Amino acid sequence: xxxxxxxxxxxxxPGVRGGPPTRAVEPLDLTxxxxxxxxxxxxxxxxxxxxxxxxxxxxxxxxxxxxxxGREVEGPGADRxxxxxxxxxxxxxxxxxxxxxxxxxxxVPPAERRTIADRLMAQVGLTGFADHYPRMLSGGMxxxxxxxxxxxxxxxxxxxxxxxxxxxxxxxxxxxxxxLQVWEADRxxxxxxxxxxQEAVFMANRVLVMTARPGRIKTEVRVPLPHPRHWRMKxxxxxxxxxxxxxxxxxxxxLRAAAMNA
Amino acid sequence: MxxxxxxxxxxxxxxxxxxISPRARVTFGIAFFVLFFAAWSVATxxxxxxxxxxxxxxxxxxxxxRLFVExxxxxxxxxxxxxxxxxxxxAALLAVPLGIAMGAFKxxxxxxxxxxxxxxxxxxxAFIPLLILWLGVDEAQKLAVIFIGAFFQIVxxxxxxxxxxxxxxxxxxxxxxxxxxxxxxxxxxxYAAPQIAETLRLVLGWAWTYVIVAELIGADSGIGHMIMDSxxxxxxxxxxxxxxxxxxxxxxxxxxxxxxxRLLFPWQLGR
Ligand SMILES: Nc1ncnc2c1ncn2[C@@H]1O[C@H](COP(=O)(O)OP(=O)(O)O)[C@@H](O)[C@H]1O
Ligand SMILES: [Mg+2]
Numbered sequence: 001x002x003x004x005x006x007x008x009x010x011x012x013x014p015g016v017r018g019g020p021p022t023r024a025v026e027p028l029d030l031t032x033x034x035x036x037x038x039x040x041x042x043x044x045x046x047x048x049x050x051x052x053x054x055x056x057x058x059x060x061x062x063x064x065x066x067x068x069x070g071r072e073v074e075g076p077g078a079d080r081x082x083x084x085x086x087x088x089x090x091x092x093x094x095x096x097x098x099x100x101x102x103x104x105x106x107x108v109p110p111a112e113r114r115t116i117a118d119r120l121m122a123q124v125g126l127t128g129f130a131d132h133y134p135r136m137l138s139g140g141m142x143x144x145x146x147x148x149x150x151x152x153x154x155x156x157x158x159x160x161x162x163x164x165x166x167x168x169x170x171x172x173x174x175x176x177x178x179x180l181q182v183w184e185a186d187r188x189x190x191x192x193x194x195x196x197x198q199e200a201v202f203m204a205n206r207v208l209v210m211t212a213r214p215g216r217i218k219t220e221v222r223v224p225l226p227h228p229r230h231w232r233m234k235x236x237x238x239x240x241x242x243x244x245x246x247x248x249x250x251x252x253x254x255l256r257a258a259a260m261n262a
Numbered sequence: 263m264x265x266x267x268x269x270x271x272x273x274x275x276x277x278x279x280x281x282i283s284p285r286a287r288v289t290f291g292i293a294f295f296v297l298f299f300a301a302w303s304v305a306t307x308x309x310x311x312x313x314x315x316x317x318x319x320x321x322x323x324x325x326x327x328r329l330f331v332e333x334x335x336x337x338x339x340x341x342x343x344x345x346x347x348x349x350x351x352x353a354a355l356l357a358v359p360l361g362i363a364m365g366a367f368k369x370x371x372x373x374x375x376x377x378x379x380x381x382x383x384x385x386x387x388a389f390i391p392l393l394i395l396w397l398g399v400d401e402a403q404k405l406a407v408i409f410i411g412a413f414f415q416i417v418x419x420x421x422x423x424x425x426x427x428x429x430x431x432x433x434x435x436x437x438x439x440x441x442x443x444x445x446x447x448x449x450x451x452x453y454a455a456p457q458i459a460e461t462l463r464l465v466l467g468w469a470w471t472y473v474i475v476a477e478l479i480g481a482d483s484g485i486g487h488m489i490m491d492s493x494x495x496x497x498x499x500x501x502x503x504x505x506x507x508x509x510x511x512x513x514x515x516x517x518x519x520x521x522x523x524r525l526l527f528p529w530q531l532g533r
Binding site: 056057058075076077078080081082084086088090091092093101102104105106133134135146149150153159 | 430431433434435436437438439440441444448449452453455527528529530
């Protein structure tokens with residue numbers, strides 16, 4: 001399990017051909033408690049992915065630092081599993097081999113990899129698809145495999161960058177429930193990026209709203225709904241109240257972002 | 263007035279990218295060969311071209327038969343094939359690892375790329391006189407011509423293919439705990455493998471050109487040598503048969519390569 005502390009982390013991208021640099025993330029502080037489920041909500045282009053990639057170690061902050069369990073992040077590692085918005089399964093590996101990729105890199109022997117993969121395929125509902133190649137799977141199944149692949153390393157935390165963004169509404173709801181079940185079972189620390197308000201409220205314990213670019217954390221809304229959560233909670237007055245509060249907040253940012261890009 | 267509403271439109275065979283059945287594909291492919299032979303027959307037997315310049319199909323295949331039965335041509339064919347395969351395999355064994363290293367590691371690429379790009383344009387056949395001087399007219403010289411022609415091309419093309427590995431796959435592998443070695447061997451290499459195989463197939467085709475040129479200039483065996491010999495006797499039948507045979511061998515290796523690729527890379531079936 002892992003506690004994350006983001007200390008004054010900012011990111012500026014160098015300007016294109018001598019142009020002015022782009023500031024994607026304003027230096028910000030954020031702590032995520034062990035086993036917490038935090039959603040990062042904000043309009044497109046506000047720096048959500050950039051911040052997540054910095055925590056993953058895939059991108060370097062221009063200032064500040066990220067600590068995971070007190071150790072400074074210097075690069076990507078198996079302790080932080082990630083699921084991307086785009087489909088990133090390895091096309092040349094079957095579902096089972098994709099899930100076993102991380103363990104394989106750690107030198108886990110084949111029989112044990114198979115056991116891990118079997119357990120995860122059952123958990124995400126992919127039993128029977130072990131020998132399918134990614135191109136044979138629907139988008140939802142590919143993302144379930146990607147989730148299982150990230151879980152196979154038994155990471156301390158999960159970083160999810162709009163993992164269901166490309167899925168249709170029905171599939172998306174089912175995936176949300178699946179991820180919730182995974183969290184309720186394992187209680188891994190989760191940092192979940194989305195621009196979908198309902199999704200954020202349904203799954204997270206804390207929802208952080210980011211401002212339009214350059215990204216800062218504008219407000220934080222706690223979601224006191226109990227676990228385990230059921231999809232019917234989406235229709236409760238409490239849920240609606242939180243959703244409305246967030247809608248208000250993010251609407252302003254979306255308007256600002258639109259004005260900025262005009 | 264029935265049947266006009268909701269009539270299903272059949273896709274035209276000539277709509278872009280409309281697939282064609284395997285049977286039709288083979289039929290079309292063979293049809294061109296039939297047309298080709300028909301045109302050749304008309305040109306020769308119809309008296310449009312003098313026999314001195316172009317032998318008719320029957321004479322050509324009769325000449326081929328005589329080559330194999332009377333002149334031990336099978337030995338020449340074997341020699342040429344072994345040269346092509348030998349030179350190509352040596353070039354590939356050295357070029358593929360270098361290409362992978364260049365594609366994956368930018369300092370290595372910065373070091374080799376300018377020279378390899380330069381060397382790629384050096385025409386292999388122009389080296390033949392020099393290579394004869396250095397290596398004589400033995401096998402080493404033939405292998406060297408093919409090596410020069412194939413090596414630099416393979417290096418560059420593979421460096422590009424490896425360098426084009428999808429970044430998001432590399433990043434995903436990093437977050438799964440892969441190190442440099444894992445990224446190169448278990449992400450970049452399998453990602454590029456099908457296209458690497460395609461590249462090798464292409465370059466093997468070029469290797470045939472180099473070997474024949476080498477055999478035309480200084481050799482006492484091989485298909486190219488036979489073609490040169492036939493010229494002295496103005497035997498266009500033999501010359502054409504020799505050229506034809508190279509095409510046929512090329513076609514067969516090509517089909518073999520494709521079959522092997524389908525076996526090796528099953529995940530991309532139907533692409
Ligand atoms: N590699 C990059 N180079 C330059 N600018 C970038 C790069 N990556 C992201 N940006 C810019 O940073 C801002 C935030 O991007 P991103 O983190 O992807 O936003 P989000 O995920 O919230 O949609 C955007 O304005 C984007 O144009
Ligand atoms: Mg994003």
